Amino acid sequence: MGFGDLKSPAGLQVLNDYLADKSYIEGLPGVKKALGKYGPANVEDTTESGATDSKDDDDIDLFGSDDEEESEEAKRLREERLAQYESKKAKKPTLVAKSSILLDVKPWDDETDMAKLEECVRSVQADGLVWGCSKLVPVGYGIKKLQIQCVVEDDKVGTDMLEEQITAFDEYVQSMDVAAFNKI
Numbered sequence: 333m334g335f336g337d338l339k340s341p342a343g344l345q346v347l348n349d350y351l352a353d354k355s356y357i358e359g360l361p362g363v364k365k366a367l368g369k370y371g372p373a374n375v376e377d378t379t380e381s382g383a384t385d386s387k388d389d390d391d392i393d394l395f396g397s398d399d400e401e402e403s404e405e406a407k408r409l410r411e412e413r414l415a416q417y418e419s420k421k422a423k424k425p426t427l428v429a430k431s432s433i434l435l436d437v438k439p440w441d442d443e444t445d446m447a448k449l450e451e452c453v454r455s456v457q458a459d460g461l462v463w464g465c466s467k468l469v470p471v472g473y474g475i476k477k478l479q480i481q482c483v484v485e486d487d488k489v490g491t492d493m494l495e496e497q498i499t500a501f502d503e504y505v506q507s508m509d510v511a512a513f514n515k516i
Contacts, residue, residue: 429486434479434512437498437505442474449504450478456497460488479511 337343439449446468454463464481471477482494491510498508 430516431484431486432512432514432516433482433484433491433494433510435482435494435498436469436509436511437478437480438471438507438509439475439477439504440506442476444504446476446478449501450480452501452504453478453480453498456494458489458493460485461494483516 338347435453437449437453439446450466453466462483464483466478466480468476469479484490484494491513495508499505
């Protein structure tokens, strides 16, 4: 559509005549009007009116399967594979969560028999508890604390249980603290 030279009065007049029956500015967003309202006045609207039918969308199969139901062989194969998977899964040993704990056991004073204190601590036995190395660490004024390592299975032994049983030796033990706690 040529309007000619828009700098000349004749070109502007052609443009104004063209825009006289066209509305490019008026109307609300989302309101669909016929094509003739926006384009040339003598052009017929050939576009579809209304949205596409939603039933047509349901017929499209993006994954290319021809039938909705599984065949008997596919069902049997799937069941067989599930059974194999379950049997493999059952044979696998479950991982046992373990933790390495470093305990600080503090005596009442410098006259406490530390060998007896360590013997009492190691006498605490439980399923899933293994005692490791220990050493005496100076605290101050001649007092030493017992630092002892243990490995526990998380499901079977907790730090609360260890603390209760160790502090039960109140003749030797003043208090117990967890110095380090690491998951293995």
